[in-house]
Amino acid sequence: MSPGATMERVYIDLKVRIMTGAYPPGTRLDPRQLARAMDASATPVRDALHRLSGERIVDSWHQEGFRQPLLTEADLVDLYEWGGMLLALALKGRQPSPNLRAGLSELQKIEPYPEAVDSLFGVIAVGASNRELRYAIVNFVERSRAFRSAELRIDPASRVTLAAMEEDYRFGRWTALRSKITTFHRRRTRQAGRIAAAVRPRSDPLR
Structure with missing residues (x-):
């Protein structure tokens, strides 16, 4: 090789x-x-x-x-806020698609929560008209992946919230999806301390 x-x-x-x-x-x-x-x-x-x-x-x-990065609560807050802004920007200006009876085909049905979040945010990135914005969202998705399982442990409602966002995407309800994504990331910022603690080695104190 x-x-x-x-x-x-x-x-x-x-x-x-x-x-x-x-x-x-x-x-x-x-x-x-x-x-x-x-x-x-x-x-x-x-x-x-x-x-x-x-x-x-x-x-x-x-x-x-x-x-491996050792992110503090403040680091996670910044990361979640940044991701929410990027995704909302990618959806800004998209027109509603009320006639999509079967939904959009790009979003696959994925059961595990981390992979499903990656899939949804990834297809939003692909649909962005600005290439730099696409790169930034993909990087956010990759940097956040290590925390997704902890999110689900801290907040069992995450899967239901994600399913609602997936449905909005499938049927082109962009305004509703932007609102849910903003709410999703605001909720994550409030939980950032618990998420950071959940992924931190037990021998390492919170800082």
């Missing part, structure tokens, strides 16, 4: 692991240890980590290596 192909494989594998919570917040991501687990040399792993650092999916410091 070529070096470029190896780095791409490692990048995708590592990104999926991080997004799905394989490493607790604050975990040091050592390229040599990861290389052994991924059947690769340390160089493509280090390159993948630098790429993920550029996407803000991992944290890095000069001469201090890489780690």
Whole structure:
């Protein structure tokens, strides 16, 4: 396998692991240890980590290596507020579609909550007319993935709320969807402290 192909494989594998919570917040991501687990040399792993650092999916410091982000309550509040604004902006100006009897076909029926949130917000991103806005939403979705399971544990009503947003999307009820997305993220900001605590290692005190 070529070096470029190896780095791409490692990048995708590592990104999926991080997004799905394989490493607790604050975990040091050592390229040599990861290389052994991924059947690769340390160089493509280090390159993948630098790429993920550029996407803000991992944290890095000069001469201090890489780690899984350790977000505080304030960090999560900012992230949720940012995501809500991006998604509302992507839906701004879309016209209602009252004649969609079967709904829009782009949104698949997905049962697990984290994947379903990714799917809904992802198709909203794809439908945005501004390319930079699309990139920003996708990055928000990826950076938020590690918290989705905790959201559901903290707020069991999340699945019902998501289903209502999915229905608005399927039938092109854009104003209603924007309102629900705004409410969804405001609720997340109020729960940010509990969500941050739920994903933080038990040995690490809240800060």
